[in-house]
Amino acid sequence: MSTLVVIIIVIVAVAAVVLIALLVRRESQRRHLREKFGPEYERAVQENESPREAARELASREKRIAGLDIKPLSPEVREQYTRQWAMIQAQFVDRPAPAVAEADRVLVALMAERGYPTEGYEQQLSDLSVHHSRTLENYRAAHETMRGHEESEKSTEDLRDAMIRYRTVFEDLLNEGSDSGHDKPEHPSDENHHDRKARTDASNGTS
Numbered sequence: 443m444s445t446l447v448v449i450i451i452v453i454v455a456v457a458a459v460v461l462i463a464l465l466v467r468r469e470s471q472r473r474h475l476r477e478k479f480g481p482e483y484e485r486a487v488q489e490n491e492s493p494r495e496a497a498r499e500l501a502s503r504e505k506r507i508a509g510l511d512i513k514p515l516s517p518e519v520r521e522q523y524t525r526q527w528a529m530i531q532a533q534f535v536d537r538p539a540p541a542v543a544e545a546d547r548v549l550v551a552l553m554a555e556r557g558y559p560t561e562g563y564e565q566q567l568s569d570l571s572v573h574h575s576r577t578l579e580n581y582r583a584a585h586e587t588m589r590g591h592e593e594s595e596k597s598t599e600d601l602r603d604a605m606i607r608y609r610t611v612f613e614d615l616l617n618e619g620s621d622s623g624h625d626k627p628e629h630p631s632d633e634n635h636h637d638r639k640a641r642t643d644a645s646n647g648t649s
Contacts, residue, residue: 475500482575500571507572512557514618523552527612531605538601542588545608549581552615570611577614580607 475497476483486496515523526548534541554560558569563585571578587604590596596604 478504479571479575482571482578503568503572507569510557510559510569512573515555515616519555520616523548523555523612523616527609531609534602534605538598538605539596542584542601542604542608545605545612546585546588549608549612549615552612556615574611574614577611580610584608584611 479486479500483496483500486499487493490496490499527545530541530544530548533544550560550566553566553570558566560566567578567582570581584604584607587596587600587607
């Protein structure tokens with residue numbers, strides 16, 4: 443076997459190893475993003491031209507959040523927000539629409555308290571998706587209900603549902619988020635318990 447043939451074989455082998463390493467790395471990154479962002483990963487794939495673009499977008503969100511000073515709440519501040527939320531739920535009985543609007547305002551204030559920039563709704567979604575992806579769809583749905591109510595009257599049941607959804611996101615932010623400190627998703631039974639508790643608490647304040 444000539445020296446040239448050996449060189450060609452070595453080059454092809456090295457190229458194959460490099461290609462395989464790149465593919466493995468890319469798949470590993472996608473798996474990480476899929477596990478971390480959950481439904482937000484699929485949404486990003488749909489909104490971008492390709493899974494590669496979606497991965498690049500989600501990775502940029504992680505990088506942005508890593509550069510922010512996201513901090514936990516002190517017990518005193520947590521208690522303060524808990525009292526505020528209890529008052530909002532109590533107001534829902536007589537003034538459902540204003541109560542839902544106030545819930546949105548307090549939720550945004552809580553984001554700022556944790557260290558999230560709040561300059562715009564879309565940016566809020568992007569930032570929250572990194573550590574609060576599992577409750578983010580609730581925020582979208584509640585926000586859409588509130589915005590829709592400004593354009594046309596929503597039923598009390600619609601507003602109650604928005605209040606419950608806001609409560610789910612509120613508790614997630616109040617308690618550091620389901621991803622805080624680890625990347626393991628919540629056990630399904632824990633998530634179901636969380637949803638049931640949010641609905642029970644909101645119903646008690648909105649019945």
